[in-house]
Amino acid sequence: MSELFSLAGDNLLSPIILSFALGLFAALARSDLSIPEAVAKGLSIYLLFAIGFKGGASVADYGFDARLGFSLLAGVILSALLPLIAFALLRLMTGLSRLDAAAVAAHYGSISIVTFVAATSVLEGRGISSEGYMVAVAAAMEAPAILSALWLVTRGSGGDGRGMDSKLMREIMLNGSIVLLVGAFVIGWATGEDGLAEISSFIVAPFKGVLCLFLLDMGLVAGRGLRGGSGILRPGVLAFGVLMPLIGSGFGLAVGAMLGLSLGGVALLMVLSASASYIAVPAAMRVALPEANPSIYLTLSLGVTFPFNLTLGIPLYIAIAQTVIGG
Amino acid sequence: MQTHRAKRVEITIEAVMQSRLTEALQKAGVKGYTILPVYGGSGRSGEWNRSGQISRAHGMVQVICIIREERLDAMLEAAFAVVERHIGVVSVVDCNVLRAERF
Numbered sequence: 001m002s003e004l005f006s007l008a009g010d011n012l013l014s015p016i017i018l019s020f021a022l023g024l025f026a027a028l029a030r031s032d033l034s035i036p037e038a039v040a041k042g043l044s045i046y047l048l049f050a051i052g053f054k055g056g057a058s059v060a061d062y063g064f065d066a067r068l069g070f071s072l073l074a075g076v077i078l079s080a081l082l083p084l085i086a087f088a089l090l091r092l093m094t095g096l097s098r099l100d101a102a103a104v105a106a107h108y109g110s111i112s113i114v115t116f117v118a119a120t121s122v123l124e125g126r127g128i129s130s131e132g133y134m135v136a137v138a139a140a141m142e143a144p145a146i147l148s149a150l151w152l153v154t155r156g157s158g159g160d161g162r163g164m165d166s167k168l169m170r171e172i173m174l175n176g177s178i179v180l181l182v183g184a185f186v187i188g189w190a191t192g193e194d195g196l197a198e199i200s201s202f203i204v205a206p207f208k209g210v211l212c213l214f215l216l217d218m219g220l221v222a223g224r225g226l227r228g229g230s231g232i233l234r235p236g237v238l239a240f241g242v243l244m245p246l247i248g249s250g251f252g253l254a255v256g257a258m259l260g261l262s263l264g265g266v267a268l269l270m271v272l273s274a275s276a277s278y279i280a281v282p283a284a285m286r287v288a289l290p291e292a293n294p295s296i297y298l299t300l301s302l303g304v305t306f307p308f309n310l311t312l313g314i315p316l317y318i319a320i321a322q323t324v325i326g327g
Numbered sequence: 328m329q330t331h332r333a334k335r336v337e338i339t340i341e342a343v344m345q346s347r348l349t350e351a352l353q354k355a356g357v358k359g360y361t362i363l364p365v366y367g368g369s370g371r372s373g374e375w376n377r378s379g380q381i382s383r384a385h386g387m388v389q390v391i392c393i394i395r396e397e398r399l400d401a402m403l404e405a406a407f408a409v410v411e412r413h414i415g416v417v418s419v420v421d422c423n424v425l426r427a428e429r430f
Contacts, residue, residue: 037377167347228374282385286343290412298385 007126007315014125016118017311019212023219024307028227035217043214045180050203050210051117051135052181056188057196058132067259068133071269074255075137078273079144082251083109086244087152093243094236096296102152103285103292107301108244109145110277111138113177114218115309119271121211122314123264130264132188138272139182143172145277146284153289168287175280215310222302229299237296241304245274249317253324263325270317275309276301331427334399335391338406339365340415342386348409352392355405358430360392370414387414393422393430 011017026033035043059068086105090096096104116138123130188195196204233241252273256266278301285292340348345362352360365387367376377386394402399419406417424430 224376283343286341286385286413287347290341290414294385 007319008312011122011315012311014122015212016121016208016215020215020219020222020307020310023216023221024223024226025219027220027223030227034220035213040214040217043210043217044177046203046210047117047207047214048113048177048180049184050207051113051120052184053188053199053203054196055132055135056185057191057193058188059185060189060192062132067131067261068136070259071131071133071137071261071265072140074259075140075269075272076144078251078255078269079109079111079141080148081109082248082273083145083148083152085247085251086240087149089244089247090240093240094234096237099153099289099292100296102149103289104240104297104300105152106145106149106285107276107278107281107297108248108305109141109148110143110281111141111272112275112277112301112306112309113138113181113279114214115271115275115306115314116268117211118215118310119268119314119317121208122318123267126318128264128267128318130262130268134265134268134272135181135185137269139178139185141272142175142178142277142280146172146281146288149285150288168284171287172280172284175283177279218306222307225299226303229295229303232293232295232299233304237300238304241300242308245276245305245309245313249274249313249320253317253320256321257324263321266325267318267321270321271309271314274305274313274317276305278302278306328425330423330425332396333393333422333424333427333430334396335393335420335422336399336402336406337418337420338390338410338415339368339387339417340390340410341413342388344409344413344415345388345390348390348406351405351409352390352402355402356398357392357394357402360390363389363391365389370416393424395427395430 023033083102083105086108087101090101090104091098094101116134120130191198249270252270253266255273256269259265261269278298282294282298282301285297286294338348349360349362365377367374368387369375375387392402403417403419410417
């Protein structure tokens with residue numbers, strides 16, 4: 001327990017979390033602080049490229065094994081399964097309609113890549129290594145949850161035309177974040193440690209500083225979302241935003257342990273299973289389920305679950321993984 | 328100078344629907360359109376501002392096209408099929424253009 005408090009304390013006082021807190025405070029206090037849209041986009045491109053490249057270089061160094069394939073498969077299954085649990089929980093705990101519950105559930109099966117990046121940064125800071133291919137697992141977990149949510153809706157409505165057309169499927173599978181993450185992973189894998197050494201002064205040394213600025217922006221966005229959407233956060237909905245990550249992380253822990261992943265790998269799978277999407281899935285929901293209320297799913301995933309995972313969730317998942325896996 | 332009557336159609340819609348809308352407009356015979364970013368606004372779905380969004384997926388755009396009056400109904404039907412279930416506004420105003428053959 002003391003290890004958990006120590007980890008949580010270190011995490012809360014890290015520049016990354018304090019930057020996020022600054023953004024959150026500024027938005028809630030109605031400050032005019034803002035990160036220009038193009039700068040925020042540039043920061044996210046940098047982070048996705050850096051994390052993908054480093055993951056690929058790590059795999060090149062370590063090599064492929066059967067566990068990689070099983071981990072990808074497990075990621076897909078987790079992403080497809082978690083929305084079903086989230087949906088049942090939402091129907092039980094909240095008064096959300098079937099449509100809104102399915103839309104929210106999709107977010108909780110998919111992942112937040114920023115939470116993943118923050119978790120890798122915390123692990124690196126504590127000297128805990130992880131499988132480089134977890135980046136690929138993160139990419140594999142983006143889309144299946146969307147299919148599960150659409151299935152939940154069409155099953156309930158008897159199939160009224162809502163669903164996935166080929167254009168939407170292409171937009172999801174080839175969205176910029178996935179292409180960049182997987183592309184950088186492949187470049188990192190192809191060029192290996194030599195390639196990483198060539199550009200490490202760009203993608204390794206400044207990484208945490210860039211992450212701080214990006215999380216400052218995320219804090220601003222989360223704060224604005226909370227300010228605007230606080231009216232829809234009834235106690236049941238709010239409780240779901242904290243409970244579901246804990247349930248998801250439990251599944252991540254069980255699957256990671258079954259796969260025989262390292263301590264860092266298990267912790268990252270827990271983080272992925274606990275996190276909720278706020279980029280890819282909301283866009284897909286606006287196209288496929290436009291009647292679902294975006295204020296509910298965006299406020300929950302960005303205003304409740306993201307800050308929870310960032311501040312308390314990540315140290316908690318690492319501590320639990322350390323207790324179960326050892327190390 | 329000689330001018331010709333035409334219709335100016337302004338469609339404010341979610342950015343994620345932009346390509347679907349412009350494809351439908353082209354199929355309906357629209358020869359050209361202009362797309363503008365929307366900074367923010369307020370309506371039935373509440374207040375909205377571009378700076379509060381984390382990606383273009385949550386933004387809005389405005390698609391403007393000018394067409395001949397006789398093409399208006401077909402164009403509106405095509406547009407409505409796309410925007411019907413989504414947040415947005417469709418408005419039509421009279422206008423005059425100098426070169427009618429372009430519309």
